[in-house]
Amino acid sequence: MNAPLPSHLLPEIAQRDTPTALIDALKAHFSERCSTAMVVREQHGRDESSFAVPPPAAVVFAESTADVALAVSLADRYSVPVIPFGVGTSLEGHLLAVQGGISIDVSRMNRVLQVNAEDLTVTVQPGVTRKQLNEEIKSTGLFFPIDPGADATLGGMSATRASGTNAVRYGTMRENVLALEVVTADGSVIRTGTRAKKSSAGYDLTRLMVGSEGTLGVITEVTVRLYPLPEAISAAICSFPSIEAAVRTTIEIIQLGVPIARVELIDHNAVRMVNAHSKLGLREEPMLLMEFHGSPSSVKEQAELVQELASGHGGNAFEWASTPEERTRLWTARHNAYFAAIQSRPGCRAISTDTCVPISRLADCLLESVAEVDASGIPYFLVGHVGDGNFHFGYLIDPDIPAEREVAEALNHKLVSRALALEGTCTGEHGVGLHKMDFLVTEAGAGAVQMMRTIKQALDPKNIMNPGKIFSM
Amino acid sequence: MNAPLPSHLLPEIAQRDTPTALIDALKAHFSERCSTAMVVREQHGRDESSFAVPPPAAVVFAESTADVALAVSLADRYSVPVIPFGVGTSLEGHLLAVQGGISIDVSRMNRVLQVNAEDLTVTVQPGVTRKQLNEEIKSTGLFFPIDPGADATLGGMSATRASGTNAVRYGTMRENVLALEVVTADGSVIRTGTRAKKSSAGYDLTRLMVGSEGTLGVITEVTVRLYPLPEAISAAICSFPSIEAAVRTTIEIIQLGVPIARVELIDHNAVRMVNAHSKLGLREEPMLLMEFHGSPSSVKEQAELVQELASGHGGNAFEWASTPEERTRLWTARHNAYFAAIQSRPGCRAISTDTCVPISRLADCLLESVAEVDASGIPYFLVGHVGDGNFHFGYLIDPDIPAEREVAEALNHKLVSRALALEGTCTGEHGVGLHKMDFLVTEAGAGAVQMMRTIKQALDPKNIMNPGKIFSM
Numbered sequence: 001m002n003a004p005l006p007s008h009l010l011p012e013i014a015q016r017d018t019p020t021a022l023i024d025a026l027k028a029h030f031s032e033r034c035s036t037a038m039v040v041r042e043q044h045g046r047d048e049s050s051f052a053v054p055p056p057a058a059v060v061f062a063e064s065t066a067d068v069a070l071a072v073s074l075a076d077r078y079s080v081p082v083i084p085f086g087v088g089t090s091l092e093g094h095l096l097a098v099q100g101g102i103s104i105d106v107s108r109m110n111r112v113l114q115v116n117a118e119d120l121t122v123t124v125q126p127g128v129t130r131k132q133l134n135e136e137i138k139s140t141g142l143f144f145p146i147d148p149g150a151d152a153t154l155g156g157m158s159a160t161r162a163s164g165t166n167a168v169r170y171g172t173m174r175e176n177v178l179a180l181e182v183v184t185a186d187g188s189v190i191r192t193g194t195r196a197k198k199s200s201a202g203y204d205l206t207r208l209m210v211g212s213e214g215t216l217g218v219i220t221e222v223t224v225r226l227y228p229l230p231e232a233i234s235a236a237i238c239s240f241p242s243i244e245a246a247v248r249t250t251i252e253i254i255q256l257g258v259p260i261a262r263v264e265l266i267d268h269n270a271v272r273m274v275n276a277h278s279k280l281g282l283r284e285e286p287m288l289l290m291e292f293h294g295s296p297s298s299v300k301e302q303a304e305l306v307q308e309l310a311s312g313h314g315g316n317a318f319e320w321a322s323t324p325e326e327r328t329r330l331w332t333a334r335h336n337a338y339f340a341a342i343q344s345r346p347g348c349r350a351i352s353t354d355t356c357v358p359i360s361r362l363a364d365c366l367l368e369s370v371a372e373v374d375a376s377g378i379p380y381f382l383v384g385h386v387g388d389g390n391f392h393f394g395y396l397i398d399p400d401i402p403a404e405r406e407v408a409e410a411l412n413h414k415l416v417s418r419a420l421a422l423e424g425t426c427t428g429e430h431g432v433g434l435h436k437m438d439f440l441v442t443e444a445g446a447g448a449v450q451m452m453r454t455i456k457q458a459l460d461p462k463n464i465m466n467p468g469k470i471f472s473m
Numbered sequence: 474m475n476a477p478l479p480s481h482l483l484p485e486i487a488q489r490d491t492p493t494a495l496i497d498a499l500k501a502h503f504s505e506r507c508s509t510a511m512v513v514r515e516q517h518g519r520d521e522s523s524f525a526v527p528p529p530a531a532v533v534f535a536e537s538t539a540d541v542a543l544a545v546s547l548a549d550r551y552s553v554p555v556i557p558f559g560v561g562t563s564l565e566g567h568l569l570a571v572q573g574g575i576s577i578d579v580s581r582m583n584r585v586l587q588v589n590a591e592d593l594t595v596t597v598q599p600g601v602t603r604k605q606l607n608e609e610i611k612s613t614g615l616f617f618p619i620d621p622g623a624d625a626t627l628g629g630m631s632a633t634r635a636s637g638t639n640a641v642r643y644g645t646m647r648e649n650v651l652a653l654e655v656v657t658a659d660g661s662v663i664r665t666g667t668r669a670k671k672s673s674a675g676y677d678l679t680r681l682m683v684g685s686e687g688t689l690g691v692i693t694e695v696t697v698r699l700y701p702l703p704e705a706i707s708a709a710i711c712s713f714p715s716i717e718a719a720v721r722t723t724i725e726i727i728q729l730g731v732p733i734a735r736v737e738l739i740d741h742n743a744v745r746m747v748n749a750h751s752k753l754g755l756r757e758e759p760m761l762l763m764e765f766h767g768s769p770s771s772v773k774e775q776a777e778l779v780q781e782l783a784s785g786h787g788g789n790a791f792e793w794a795s796t797p798e799e800r801t802r803l804w805t806a807r808h809n810a811y812f813a814a815i816q817s818r819p820g821c822r823a824i825s826t827d828t829c830v831p832i833s834r835l836a837d838c839l840l841e842s843v844a845e846v847d848a849s850g851i852p853y854f855l856v857g858h859v860g861d862g863n864f865h866f867g868y869l870i871d872p873d874i875p876a877e878r879e880v881a882e883a884l885n886h887k888l889v890s891r892a893l894a895l896e897g898t899c900t901g902e903h904g905v906g907l908h909k910m911d912f913l914v915t916e917a918g919a920g921a922v923q924m925m926r927t928i929k930q931a932l933d934p935k936n937i938m939n940p941g942k943i944f945s946m
Contacts, residue, residue, distance in 0.1 A: 118833035119833045120727075120728075120832075161671075162673070167671060174677065175644070190920040191917070192921060194896050194897055194916065195897070196896070197861050197863075198640060198861055198898075198902065199634075199898035200900045201899060201900050201909070201912075202684070202905055202913050202922070202925050202944070203928060203943075205924060210677065211677050212676055228729065254593075255591055257701035295771070298768070298771050298774075301771075356671055358589065358594065358668045358669060359591070359592055359593075359670070360589065388670050390670075424667055425672035427672060427673045428669065430673060439674075440675050443667065444664070444665075444674060444678075445664060448663045448678060451657065451676075452678070454931045455932070458930065471675070
């Protein structure tokens, strides 16, 4: 059972009417590609967050930019909210129709439009998922590194400024989106940026859109950077006597400037859940999963240095995953940690935290929070893109026991307060959505949030683009 | 003699009155730190661009964020333009008081506020220059890589989204600014971002401000990323039989993913000018100046691979600059190329181009443009951050001969059209300012420029923040 929205979010819930005339106009144009079937609406009215909100009034399955532009124009005419939908893997309630309106499903816009291997760029439609993209460009010798846990779409990843396990070396969507095509609130189409690697040509509309969570427009094309597949790749697992030892090792890796491609913390709970889910047989201790990219000699150099640092903190000898198959198995297990955890407690929901702090503050932030959650008795797991100072607790609550949710929310509150005091952020990669609107005000300050609101008002005067997310209007 | 503004920019010239009451209020607060002396005003009313525009009515020397906030509040009260000033090295007319108003000089706000070596970040006041910063953090073993030719301020570099010779490896100000403090158009102070390496917390106000050229606010603090000084650094010079050979070598270096730190093209004209200016005795042929960063073995590996690629295009054996002193001498000469060129033709002004194209289009874009300028008879030099697809022609015109300016502008026009047709940008790093307003519309499209304008209107309703730049209102 999903929970009702917390009371402080109730002002955002102002279900607007969706006039029959709009639905009729959508059906006239899209025929069976505009659905009002309850099962379709419900499927588009939820995500991985845990709130119960009525579904959108209709779902439009767009197949082109022109489709999106038409649907938005009609929504604009009737002042009805528009919520872009990719594959529904948001963790923060981005997809919930808190003010009613229509969902625009772009999952059928899933073509890779233009591979420019010689420029290390690719342009895709927003419904292309990260795995699909890497599959389709395999023959070029290039890859796209950004990998949130789920097989999310490039449109959704752009909208939430997603990252993942490779961000420590390759950056996030912020660094890797070169240009976008966007349908704005009045249904017109703009392009932000070119395929040039850098530019000083006016306001950075690309990065304004990246992370705007659908509140400024619907992304209809994405141009991203690609990278040559490294000549050599090695993945290693290293177990540690404590989370602290793993974290201190990570801090030293980063501070020494080792160009490590991935360095992921998994606590003993998460290892246990992943073992049960993916039959990995890993030692159930805190561990770092690491990957090294480069020339054979550079990979060897990096690995030796990191092994030395790990040993200094009591880390065991590396276990190597050297074949591509072993590596895929390992990283798939890591990416499935969230789903493995959900299955470890039948019927549970995960409340996922997402703080990110400067690397020197990581131990302080993480260890105090581990002590707090251990004391609370709530089942949890901990995974982290610790090379970036970003980590996720998943509090596994029984949604039928309100007290559990309260305890989890209180833990998250304390964690966020700690992260902000340590010059960090409440969200490293999941976005604000519904869940972190209060945290955003604390983090950014009322003035900065007011600036965001002013931009939103100017670009979307009817407040139809995914309203009620990021900040209240 | 500077030229009058081109006629298409005349609508931007609407010198507003600066009421005596504002000057009196500024003098009452800032006393001798508010100057109306003509010599001071003129010094703040020009930059490296070549337009003649009346100077600002007054110059305020700010020493704190509170000073900036007060000056902007007063300007807001009287609806008078505000132009932030660092050290005056803009090439695009950013600093010209085309609508009158006051210049806020932040060069005295030049303290390094907070070095967080363990997090690879530093927070500085906006008047700190890039050389000063590197000097002050020398003992930490870290460095700040962004290096436009001039010794610009971090505030100005943020405002123009600057880059330079290291951007091919380390990115531009876009990638390296983590957070800003900004005084907005009504005189209030906001912070954008935290010291966390990544964040999905709402709109990316940091990157909206980076590159906004003073039109959205005055930057009063800058937090940037630092990098560990590489264990090994080697710099090499390689001469080529033609510009094409040098460019084709560069394209292969980038496409193979060599993590080269710098790869700069200098044509035979620029070499001749740099030789005359810095007494370098370089062979007067097109050449690449390169630098490799990494572990000793990685640097050796990179250099060997690049030497092999260069040889394939007729490049000579590398000449090495291996001591820090030799390297500094080489890169100083490169950074002084612009000033060396200016001195090569007494009394001349340089009209500097700044196109940037995807690397696969670099040869097409560059070689046709070289042929055009050779045919024109205008003296010129060519330097380029070619690893990024960005290069600069400097057309050295006699400002007293209008025909020369016309020829130069026509050459630039053709070059920009070519770059845009090749999916590039009119400005890789200098910004739009006054000079490229028309190009921006062609590049971004009327819809995207209208979006920029809408944001500007919303955040600066009185149009007092560096008005008449980037786009017309």
